[in-house]
Amino acid sequence: MCPFPDVTDKLPAEMKRKEPAGLPELSEAEIVRHYVRLSQMNHGVDLGPYLLGSCTMKYNPKINETIARFPKFVNIHPKQPDATVQGSLELLYRLQEALKAISGFDATSLHPAAGAHGEFTALKVFKAYHKKNGQGQRTEIIIPDSAHGTNPASSILAGFSTLEIISGEDGLIDIEALKGALSDKTAGIMITNPNTIGVFEKDIVEICKLVHEAGGLVYLDGANLNGIMGVVLPSEMGFDVMHANLHKTFASPHGGGGPGSGAIMVTKELEPFLPAPVVKYDEAKDYYYQEYDLPDAIDAVHSYYGNFGVCLRALAYIYRLGGDGIREACENAVLNANYLMHRFLELDGIEVPRAEGVPRKHEFIASPVPLKEETGISAMEIAKAMLDYQIHCPTVYFPLIVPEALMVEPTEIESKISLDYVADVMAEIVRIAREDPEKLHKAPFRTAISKVDDVTANRSPVLSWKMMED
Ligand SMILES: *Cc1c(COP(=O)(O)O)cnc(C)c1O
Numbered sequence: 001m002c003p004f005p006d007v008t009d010k011l012p013a014e015m016k017r018k019e020p021a022g023l024p025e026l027s028e029a030e031i032v033r034h035y036v037r038l039s040q041m042n043h044g045v046d047l048g049p050y051l052l053g054s055c056t057m058k059y060n061p062k063i064n065e066t067i068a069r070f071p072k073f074v075n076i077h078p079k080q081p082d083a084t085v086q087g088s089l090e091l092l093y094r095l096q097e098a099l100k101a102i103s104g105f106d107a108t109s110l111h112p113a114a115g116a117h118g119e120f121t122a123l124k125v126f127k128a129y130h131k132k133n134g135q136g137q138r139t140e141i142i143i144p145d146s147a148h149g150t151n152p153a154s155s156i157l158a159g160f161s162t163l164e165i166i167s168g169e170d171g172l173i174d175i176e177a178l179k180g181a182l183s184d185k186t187a188g189i190m191i192t193n194p195n196t197i198g199v200f201e202k203d204i205v206e207i208c209k210l211v212h213e214a215g216g217l218v219y220l221d222g223a224n225l226n227g228i229m230g231v232v233l234p235s236e237m238g239f240d241v242m243h244a245n246l247h248k249t250f251a252s253p254h255g256g257g258g259p260g261s262g263a264i265m266v267t268k269e270l271e272p273f274l275p276a277p278v279v280k281y282d283e284a285k286d287y288y289y290q291e292y293d294l295p296d297a298i299d300a301v302h303s304y305y306g307n308f309g310v311c312l313r314a315l316a317y318i319y320r321l322g323g324d325g326i327r328e329a330c331e332n333a334v335l336n337a338n339y340l341m342h343r344f345l346e347l348d349g350i351e352v353p354r355a356e357g358v359p360r361k362h363e364f365i366a367s368p369v370p371l372k373e374e375t376g377i378s379a380m381e382i383a384k385a386m387l388d389y390q391i392h393c394p395t396v397y398f399p400l401i402v403p404e405a406l407m408v409e410p411t412e413i414e415s416k417i418s419l420d421y422v423a424d425v426m427a428e429i430v431r432i433a434r435e436d437p438e439k440l441h442k443a444p445f446r447t448a449i450s451k452v453d454d455v456t457a458n459r460s461p462v463l464s465w466k467m468m469e470d
Contacts, residue, residue: 041448053407056248089288103237118243118262119154171354191467198360208238227361232329250314332412343423363409382428
Protein backbone atom coordinates (compact mmCIF):
# COMPACT_ATOMS: atom_id res chain seq x y z
CA MET A 1 0.00 0.00 0.00
CA CYS A 2 1.21 3.51 -0.72
CA PRO A 3 2.80 4.93 2.46
CA PHE A 4 1.84 8.48 1.48
CA PRO A 5 -1.94 8.75 1.56
CA ASP A 6 -3.62 11.21 -0.74
CA VAL A 7 -4.65 14.10 1.50
CA THR A 8 -6.18 16.37 -1.12
CA ASP A 9 -9.66 15.43 0.15
CA LYS A 10 -8.76 16.78 3.58
CA LEU A 11 -7.61 20.18 2.31
CA PRO A 12 -10.01 23.08 3.01
CA ALA A 13 -11.87 23.99 -0.17
CA GLU A 14 -10.52 27.56 -0.23
CA MET A 15 -6.95 26.23 -0.39
CA LYS A 16 -7.56 24.04 -3.41
CA ARG A 17 -6.75 25.15 -6.92
CA LYS A 18 -9.75 26.30 -8.91
CA GLU A 19 -8.04 25.36 -12.16
CA PRO A 20 -5.17 23.06 -13.01
CA ALA A 21 -1.67 24.65 -12.93
CA GLY A 22 -0.91 26.29 -16.25
CA LEU A 23 2.02 24.10 -17.10
CA PRO A 24 2.78 23.47 -20.76
CA GLU A 25 2.28 19.85 -21.70
CA LEU A 26 4.99 18.85 -24.08
CA SER A 27 6.53 15.64 -25.31
CA GLU A 28 10.16 14.82 -24.65
CA ALA A 29 11.02 15.51 -28.28
CA GLU A 30 9.43 18.95 -28.12
CA ILE A 31 11.31 19.79 -24.93
CA VAL A 32 14.66 18.61 -26.32
CA ARG A 33 14.11 20.67 -29.47
CA HIS A 34 13.17 23.70 -27.39
CA TYR A 35 16.32 23.59 -25.28
CA VAL A 36 18.68 22.68 -28.10
CA ARG A 37 17.30 25.62 -30.06
CA LEU A 38 17.67 27.95 -27.07
CA SER A 39 21.27 26.81 -26.63
CA GLN A 40 21.98 27.72 -30.24
CA MET A 41 20.43 31.16 -29.98
CA ASN A 42 23.39 32.16 -27.88
CA HIS A 43 26.97 32.02 -29.07
CA GLY A 44 29.21 29.63 -27.14
CA VAL A 45 32.78 28.43 -27.46
CA ASP A 46 31.39 25.08 -28.68
CA LEU A 47 29.81 26.84 -31.68
CA GLY A 48 32.57 29.03 -33.06
CA PRO A 49 35.52 31.32 -32.33
CA TYR A 50 35.14 33.24 -29.07
CA LEU A 51 37.60 36.13 -29.24
CA LEU A 52 36.74 37.70 -25.87
CA GLY A 53 40.14 39.04 -24.85
CA SER A 54 41.34 38.78 -21.25
CA CYS A 55 38.73 36.09 -20.62
CA THR A 56 40.58 33.16 -22.24
CA MET A 57 37.47 31.53 -23.67
CA LYS A 58 38.95 28.19 -24.65
CA TYR A 59 37.39 24.82 -25.31
CA ASN A 60 36.31 23.10 -22.10
CA PRO A 61 37.03 19.38 -22.54
CA LYS A 62 33.92 17.32 -21.83
CA ILE A 63 35.92 14.86 -19.74
CA ASN A 64 36.30 17.63 -17.15
CA GLU A 65 32.52 17.69 -16.81
CA THR A 66 32.29 13.92 -16.52
CA ILE A 67 34.88 13.90 -13.74
CA ALA A 68 33.32 16.80 -11.85
CA ARG A 69 29.98 14.95 -11.89
CA PHE A 70 31.23 11.64 -10.45
CA PRO A 71 28.71 10.73 -7.73
CA LYS A 72 31.53 10.20 -5.24
CA PHE A 73 32.48 13.87 -5.62
CA VAL A 74 28.96 15.23 -5.91
CA ASN A 75 27.51 13.40 -2.91
CA ILE A 76 30.11 14.19 -0.27
CA HIS A 77 29.48 16.82 2.39
CA PRO A 78 32.03 19.48 3.32
CA LYS A 79 31.59 18.65 7.01
CA GLN A 80 32.52 14.98 6.58
CA PRO A 81 35.52 13.91 8.71
CA ASP A 82 38.79 14.05 6.77
CA ALA A 83 39.27 10.27 7.12
CA THR A 84 36.15 9.68 4.98
CA VAL A 85 37.15 12.00 2.12
CA GLN A 86 40.81 11.16 1.62
CA GLY A 87 40.50 10.94 -2.16
CA SER A 88 38.89 14.36 -2.51
CA LEU A 89 41.42 15.97 -0.17
CA GLU A 90 44.24 14.34 -2.13
CA LEU A 91 42.93 15.94 -5.34
CA LEU A 92 42.79 19.38 -3.71
CA TYR A 93 46.32 18.82 -2.40
CA ARG A 94 47.51 17.76 -5.84
CA LEU A 95 45.96 20.87 -7.39
CA GLN A 96 47.78 23.05 -4.83
CA GLU A 97 51.02 21.28 -5.80
CA ALA A 98 50.35 21.62 -9.55
CA LEU A 99 49.68 25.36 -9.18
CA LYS A 100 52.88 25.72 -7.16
CA ALA A 101 54.80 23.97 -9.95
CA ILE A 102 53.26 26.17 -12.67
CA SER A 103 53.72 29.43 -10.73
CA GLY A 104 56.94 28.68 -8.83
CA PHE A 105 55.42 29.88 -5.54
CA ASP A 106 55.57 28.13 -2.14
CA ALA A 107 51.93 27.85 -1.07
CA THR A 108 48.41 27.97 -2.51
CA SER A 109 44.92 28.84 -1.34
CA LEU A 110 42.06 27.42 -3.37
CA HIS A 111 39.40 29.43 -1.50
CA PRO A 112 38.78 32.45 -3.75
CA ALA A 113 35.78 31.91 -6.03
CA ALA A 114 36.92 34.19 -8.90
CA GLY A 115 39.85 36.29 -10.05
CA ALA A 116 38.48 39.40 -8.36
CA HIS A 117 37.99 37.39 -5.17
CA GLY A 118 41.63 36.22 -5.40
CA GLU A 119 42.71 39.85 -5.63
CA PHE A 120 40.64 40.69 -2.55
CA THR A 121 42.02 37.70 -0.61
CA ALA A 122 45.63 38.53 -1.50
CA LEU A 123 45.15 42.18 -0.53
CA LYS A 124 43.82 41.06 2.85
CA VAL A 125 47.01 38.99 3.11
CA PHE A 126 49.06 42.13 2.27
CA LYS A 127 47.26 43.97 5.04
CA ALA A 128 47.87 41.22 7.62
CA TYR A 129 51.55 41.00 6.60
CA HIS A 130 52.16 44.75 6.96
CA LYS A 131 50.29 44.85 10.26
CA LYS A 132 52.36 41.97 11.65
CA ASN A 133 55.52 43.88 10.68
CA GLY A 134 54.38 47.10 12.36
CA GLN A 135 53.76 48.75 8.99
CA GLY A 136 50.06 49.48 9.41
CA GLN A 137 50.52 52.91 7.83
CA ARG A 138 50.91 51.23 4.42
CA THR A 139 47.44 51.87 3.06
CA GLU A 140 48.01 52.62 -0.62
CA ILE A 141 47.89 50.28 -3.62
CA ILE A 142 49.48 51.44 -6.88
CA ILE A 143 47.64 50.44 -10.06
CA PRO A 144 48.62 51.12 -13.69
CA ASP A 145 45.98 52.81 -15.86
CA SER A 146 45.82 49.73 -18.10
CA ALA A 147 44.59 47.51 -15.24
CA HIS A 148 41.37 45.50 -15.18
CA GLY A 149 38.61 47.30 -13.29
CA THR A 150 38.58 44.60 -10.63
CA ASN A 151 42.04 45.73 -9.38
CA PRO A 152 40.95 49.10 -7.98
CA ALA A 153 37.61 47.64 -6.86
CA SER A 154 39.31 44.86 -4.86
CA SER A 155 41.73 47.35 -3.33
CA ILE A 156 38.93 49.56 -2.08
CA LEU A 157 36.93 46.59 -0.75
CA ALA A 158 40.01 45.37 1.12
CA GLY A 159 40.30 48.76 2.81
CA PHE A 160 43.09 50.41 0.79
CA SER A 161 43.20 53.60 -1.21
CA THR A 162 44.45 53.45 -4.81
CA LEU A 163 47.01 55.48 -6.70
CA GLU A 164 46.86 55.24 -10.50
CA ILE A 165 50.02 55.53 -12.59
CA ILE A 166 49.97 56.37 -16.27
CA SER A 167 51.46 53.88 -18.75
CA GLY A 168 54.30 54.87 -21.04
CA GLU A 169 53.74 55.46 -24.78
CA ASP A 170 54.60 51.78 -25.30
CA GLY A 171 51.78 50.70 -22.98
CA LEU A 172 54.24 49.42 -20.38
CA ILE A 173 54.71 50.61 -16.79
CA ASP A 174 56.58 53.91 -16.75
CA ILE A 175 59.47 53.39 -14.31
CA GLU A 176 59.76 57.10 -13.52
CA ALA A 177 56.02 57.35 -12.80
CA LEU A 178 56.36 54.32 -10.54
CA LYS A 179 59.29 55.83 -8.64
CA GLY A 180 57.25 58.99 -8.13
CA ALA A 181 54.34 56.99 -6.72
CA LEU A 182 56.29 54.89 -4.19
CA SER A 183 56.33 56.08 -0.59
CA ASP A 184 56.16 54.78 2.98
CA LYS A 185 52.40 54.58 2.45
CA THR A 186 52.84 52.01 -0.34
CA ALA A 187 51.31 48.67 0.63
CA GLY A 188 51.88 47.20 -2.79
CA ILE A 189 51.31 47.33 -6.52
CA MET A 190 49.03 45.24 -8.75
CA ILE A 191 50.52 44.33 -12.11
CA THR A 192 49.05 42.32 -14.98
CA ASN A 193 51.78 40.49 -16.91
CA PRO A 194 51.53 39.94 -19.83
CA ASN A 195 49.71 43.25 -19.52
CA THR A 196 46.28 44.03 -20.91
CA ILE A 197 47.64 45.03 -24.33
CA GLY A 198 49.18 41.55 -24.53
CA VAL A 199 52.78 42.71 -24.09
CA PHE A 200 55.25 41.29 -21.58
CA GLU A 201 56.52 43.87 -19.06
CA LYS A 202 60.17 43.63 -19.99
CA ASP A 203 61.35 45.55 -16.90
CA ILE A 204 59.37 43.44 -14.46
CA VAL A 205 62.40 42.34 -12.41
CA GLU A 206 63.46 45.94 -11.87
CA ILE A 207 59.88 47.02 -11.11
CA CYS A 208 59.53 44.34 -8.41
CA LYS A 209 62.89 45.34 -6.94
CA LEU A 210 61.90 49.01 -6.73
CA VAL A 211 58.62 48.21 -4.98
CA HIS A 212 60.34 45.87 -2.53
CA GLU A 213 62.99 48.47 -1.73
CA ALA A 214 60.18 50.87 -0.89
CA GLY A 215 58.73 48.28 1.51
CA GLY A 216 55.76 47.30 -0.70
CA LEU A 217 54.58 43.93 -1.99
CA VAL A 218 53.95 43.01 -5.63
CA TYR A 219 50.74 41.37 -6.84
CA LEU A 220 50.47 39.60 -10.17
CA ASP A 221 47.02 39.68 -11.72
CA GLY A 222 47.46 36.28 -13.35
CA ALA A 223 44.40 36.37 -15.61
CA ASN A 224 46.79 36.32 -18.56
CA LEU A 225 48.63 33.19 -17.41
CA ASN A 226 47.66 31.50 -20.69
CA GLY A 227 50.30 33.68 -22.38
CA ILE A 228 53.24 32.55 -20.23
CA MET A 229 52.36 29.25 -18.51
CA GLY A 230 55.01 26.58 -18.75
CA VAL A 231 57.46 29.08 -20.21
CA VAL A 232 58.32 31.38 -17.29
CA LEU A 233 57.75 31.12 -13.55
CA PRO A 234 55.93 34.18 -12.17
CA SER A 235 57.76 33.70 -8.84
CA GLU A 236 61.09 34.32 -10.58
CA MET A 237 59.97 37.71 -11.88
CA GLY A 238 59.86 38.88 -8.25
CA PHE A 239 56.15 38.76 -7.45
CA ASP A 240 55.00 37.96 -3.90
CA VAL A 241 51.58 36.63 -4.81
CA MET A 242 49.47 35.93 -7.86
CA HIS A 243 46.03 34.68 -8.66
CA ALA A 244 45.21 32.31 -11.47
CA ASN A 245 41.73 32.23 -12.95
CA LEU A 246 41.34 28.46 -12.99
CA HIS A 247 38.13 28.92 -15.00
CA LYS A 248 40.02 30.81 -17.72
CA THR A 249 43.50 29.31 -17.98
CA PHE A 250 42.54 25.80 -16.96
CA ALA A 251 39.32 25.37 -18.88
CA SER A 252 36.09 25.60 -16.90
CA PRO A 253 32.96 26.98 -18.51
CA HIS A 254 32.59 30.56 -17.29
CA GLY A 255 30.84 33.83 -17.91
CA GLY A 256 27.60 35.17 -16.54
CA GLY A 257 28.91 35.09 -13.00
CA GLY A 258 28.88 31.32 -12.59
CA PRO A 259 31.18 29.46 -10.23
CA GLY A 260 34.88 30.07 -10.79
CA SER A 261 38.13 29.81 -8.92
CA GLY A 262 40.72 32.52 -8.41
CA ALA A 263 43.28 30.43 -6.50
CA ILE A 264 46.19 32.46 -5.12
CA MET A 265 49.82 31.39 -4.89
CA VAL A 266 52.19 33.08 -2.41
CA THR A 267 55.78 33.12 -1.16
CA LYS A 268 56.91 31.49 2.10
CA GLU A 269 56.75 34.90 3.82
CA LEU A 270 53.05 35.29 3.06
CA GLU A 271 52.02 31.65 3.57
CA PRO A 272 51.09 32.04 7.28
CA PHE A 273 48.39 34.56 6.35
CA LEU A 274 46.44 32.32 3.95
CA PRO A 275 42.85 31.67 5.07
CA ALA A 276 42.05 28.41 6.88
CA PRO A 277 41.75 25.57 6.12
CA VAL A 278 44.77 24.67 4.02
CA VAL A 279 44.82 21.08 2.77
CA LYS A 280 47.96 19.34 4.04
CA TYR A 281 49.54 15.91 3.75
CA ASP A 282 51.14 13.94 6.55
CA GLU A 283 53.65 11.75 4.78
CA ALA A 284 54.43 9.50 7.77
CA LYS A 285 50.75 8.61 8.16
CA ASP A 286 49.93 8.88 4.43
CA TYR A 287 47.01 11.05 5.48
CA TYR A 288 45.43 14.21 3.98
CA TYR A 289 43.82 16.72 6.33
CA GLN A 290 42.46 20.25 6.55
CA GLU A 291 44.60 22.48 8.76
CA TYR A 292 42.42 24.98 10.64
CA ASP A 293 44.94 25.84 13.35
CA LEU A 294 46.62 28.77 11.59
CA PRO A 295 47.02 31.63 14.10
CA ASP A 296 47.98 34.33 11.55
CA ALA A 297 45.37 33.36 8.95
CA ILE A 298 43.13 36.13 7.59
CA ASP A 299 39.38 35.74 8.10
CA ALA A 300 37.52 33.26 5.93
CA VAL A 301 36.72 34.45 2.39
CA HIS A 302 34.71 31.37 1.36
CA SER A 303 33.07 28.47 3.13
CA TYR A 304 35.29 25.39 3.49
CA TYR A 305 37.96 25.09 0.75
CA GLY A 306 36.57 26.91 -2.32
CA ASN A 307 34.64 25.79 -5.38
CA PHE A 308 35.47 22.09 -5.40
CA GLY A 309 33.93 21.34 -8.81
CA VAL A 310 35.98 24.03 -10.56
CA CYS A 311 39.11 22.75 -8.80
CA LEU A 312 38.41 19.25 -10.12
CA ARG A 313 38.00 20.52 -13.68
CA ALA A 314 41.25 22.48 -13.45
CA LEU A 315 43.18 19.49 -12.15
CA ALA A 316 41.72 17.24 -14.86
CA TYR A 317 42.82 19.77 -17.49
CA ILE A 318 46.32 20.21 -16.05
CA TYR A 319 46.91 16.46 -15.71
CA ARG A 320 45.57 15.75 -19.16
CA LEU A 321 48.03 18.18 -20.75
CA GLY A 322 50.98 17.59 -18.42
CA GLY A 323 53.95 19.95 -18.16
CA ASP A 324 54.86 19.79 -21.86
CA GLY A 325 51.23 20.16 -22.92
CA ILE A 326 50.77 23.26 -20.74
CA ARG A 327 53.77 24.85 -22.42
CA GLU A 328 52.55 23.85 -25.88
CA ALA A 329 49.09 25.29 -25.22
CA CYS A 330 50.74 28.57 -24.24
CA GLU A 331 53.00 28.62 -27.29
CA ASN A 332 50.10 27.93 -29.64
CA ALA A 333 47.99 30.63 -28.00
CA VAL A 334 50.82 33.12 -28.56
CA LEU A 335 51.38 31.96 -32.14
CA ASN A 336 47.66 32.26 -32.92
CA ALA A 337 47.41 35.77 -31.47
CA ASN A 338 50.43 37.00 -33.43
CA TYR A 339 49.27 35.39 -36.67
CA LEU A 340 45.84 36.97 -36.38
CA MET A 341 47.38 40.33 -35.44
CA HIS A 342 49.43 40.29 -38.65
CA ARG A 343 46.36 39.47 -40.71
CA PHE A 344 44.48 42.37 -39.04
CA LEU A 345 47.40 44.70 -39.72
CA GLU A 346 47.01 44.03 -43.45
CA LEU A 347 43.65 45.82 -43.29
CA ASP A 348 43.51 49.48 -44.21
CA GLY A 349 41.79 51.33 -41.38
CA ILE A 350 42.77 48.98 -38.54
CA GLU A 351 45.75 49.66 -36.25
CA VAL A 352 47.41 47.85 -33.38
CA PRO A 353 48.61 50.85 -31.38
CA ARG A 354 51.08 51.03 -28.46
CA ALA A 355 54.30 49.00 -28.60
CA GLU A 356 53.94 48.82 -32.39
CA GLY A 357 55.97 46.02 -33.95
CA VAL A 358 56.45 44.30 -30.57
CA PRO A 359 55.23 40.69 -30.64
CA ARG A 360 52.22 40.04 -28.45
CA LYS A 361 51.66 37.19 -26.03
CA HIS A 362 48.20 35.58 -26.08
CA GLU A 363 46.18 38.64 -27.17
CA PHE A 364 46.37 41.94 -29.02
CA ILE A 365 44.34 45.16 -29.15
CA ALA A 366 43.16 46.22 -32.58
CA SER A 367 41.86 49.76 -32.96
CA PRO A 368 39.65 50.84 -35.89
CA VAL A 369 40.20 54.57 -35.22
CA PRO A 370 41.21 55.39 -38.85
CA LEU A 371 38.22 53.40 -40.15
CA LYS A 372 35.91 55.21 -37.75
CA GLU A 373 37.19 58.61 -38.86
CA GLU A 374 36.59 57.64 -42.47
CA THR A 375 33.26 55.78 -42.21
CA GLY A 376 31.79 56.42 -38.75
CA ILE A 377 31.87 52.71 -37.93
CA SER A 378 32.89 52.09 -34.29
CA ALA A 379 34.52 49.18 -32.50
CA MET A 380 31.12 48.28 -31.05
CA GLU A 381 29.54 48.10 -34.51
CA ILE A 382 32.34 45.87 -35.78
CA ALA A 383 31.88 43.65 -32.74
CA LYS A 384 28.13 43.34 -33.33
CA ALA A 385 28.61 42.62 -37.03
CA MET A 386 30.93 39.70 -36.24
CA LEU A 387 28.01 37.86 -34.62
CA ASP A 388 26.41 37.49 -38.04
CA TYR A 389 29.38 35.32 -39.01
CA GLN A 390 29.16 33.01 -35.97
CA ILE A 391 32.10 34.69 -34.28
CA HIS A 392 31.84 35.97 -30.73
CA CYS A 393 33.18 39.50 -30.72
CA PRO A 394 36.39 40.58 -29.02
CA THR A 395 36.26 42.46 -25.73
CA VAL A 396 35.42 46.06 -26.59
CA TYR A 397 36.54 49.36 -25.05
CA PHE A 398 39.03 47.70 -22.67
CA PRO A 399 41.76 48.52 -21.80
CA LEU A 400 40.94 52.20 -21.58
CA ILE A 401 44.40 53.27 -22.78
CA VAL A 402 43.53 52.24 -26.37
CA PRO A 403 40.70 54.17 -28.09
CA GLU A 404 38.04 52.00 -29.81
CA ALA A 405 39.74 48.91 -28.37
CA LEU A 406 38.98 45.49 -29.84
CA MET A 407 40.78 43.07 -27.55
CA VAL A 408 41.31 39.86 -29.49
CA GLU A 409 42.28 36.56 -27.85
CA PRO A 410 41.93 33.57 -30.16
CA THR A 411 43.47 31.06 -27.66
CA GLU A 412 45.31 27.90 -28.64
CA ILE A 413 42.20 26.03 -29.76
CA GLU A 414 41.69 27.78 -33.12
CA SER A 415 43.16 26.19 -36.25
CA LYS A 416 44.75 28.19 -39.08
CA ILE A 417 41.55 27.72 -41.11
CA SER A 418 39.55 29.22 -38.29
CA LEU A 419 41.97 32.14 -37.81
CA ASP A 420 41.90 32.86 -41.55
CA TYR A 421 38.11 32.82 -41.42
CA VAL A 422 38.14 35.42 -38.63
CA ALA A 423 40.57 37.61 -40.60
CA ASP A 424 38.49 37.26 -43.78
CA VAL A 425 35.35 38.26 -41.88
CA MET A 426 37.15 41.29 -40.50
CA ALA A 427 38.21 42.24 -44.04
CA GLU A 428 34.61 41.92 -45.21
CA ILE A 429 33.32 44.09 -42.36
CA VAL A 430 35.91 46.75 -43.22
CA ARG A 431 34.75 46.61 -46.86
CA ILE A 432 31.07 46.95 -45.86
CA ALA A 433 31.99 49.88 -43.58
CA ARG A 434 33.15 51.76 -46.68
CA GLU A 435 30.47 50.58 -49.11
CA ASP A 436 27.35 50.41 -46.95
CA PRO A 437 27.94 51.81 -43.43
CA GLU A 438 24.16 52.03 -42.85
CA LYS A 439 24.05 48.24 -42.87
CA LEU A 440 26.61 48.02 -40.07
CA HIS A 441 24.68 50.51 -37.96
CA LYS A 442 21.86 47.96 -37.90
CA ALA A 443 23.83 44.69 -37.58
CA PRO A 444 23.53 41.95 -36.44
CA PHE A 445 20.81 40.52 -38.66
CA ARG A 446 21.19 36.77 -38.29
CA THR A 447 21.05 36.51 -34.51
CA ALA A 448 17.91 35.62 -32.55
CA ILE A 449 17.78 39.15 -31.16
CA SER A 450 19.11 41.99 -33.25
CA LYS A 451 20.83 45.04 -31.84
CA VAL A 452 20.22 45.29 -28.10
CA ASP A 453 20.26 48.49 -26.13
CA ASP A 454 23.43 47.88 -24.07
CA VAL A 455 22.79 50.71 -21.64
CA THR A 456 19.28 49.58 -20.72
CA ALA A 457 20.40 45.96 -20.57
CA ASN A 458 23.06 46.97 -18.05
CA ARG A 459 21.13 49.44 -15.96
CA SER A 460 17.69 47.80 -15.85
CA PRO A 461 18.16 44.14 -16.63
CA VAL A 462 15.03 41.97 -16.76
CA LEU A 463 16.14 38.78 -15.07
CA SER A 464 12.92 36.79 -14.84
CA TRP A 465 10.44 35.63 -17.39
CA LYS A 466 6.80 34.87 -16.76
CA MET A 467 5.66 31.63 -18.36
CA MET A 468 2.03 32.69 -18.64
CA GLU A 469 1.08 36.29 -19.20
CA ASP A 470 -2.39 37.21 -17.93
C1 LIG B 1 39.04 38.19 -15.79
C2 LIG B 1 40.03 39.12 -15.23
C3 LIG B 1 40.00 39.48 -13.87
C4 LIG B 1 38.88 39.08 -12.92
O1 LIG B 1 38.63 37.73 -12.87
P1 LIG B 1 37.14 37.17 -12.55
O2 LIG B 1 37.36 35.70 -12.43
O3 LIG B 1 36.29 37.58 -13.69
O4 LIG B 1 36.73 37.81 -11.27
C5 LIG B 1 40.99 40.31 -13.39
N1 LIG B 1 41.96 40.78 -14.21
C6 LIG B 1 42.01 40.47 -15.51
C7 LIG B 1 43.12 41.01 -16.36
C8 LIG B 1 41.04 39.63 -16.08
O5 LIG B 1 41.07 39.34 -17.37
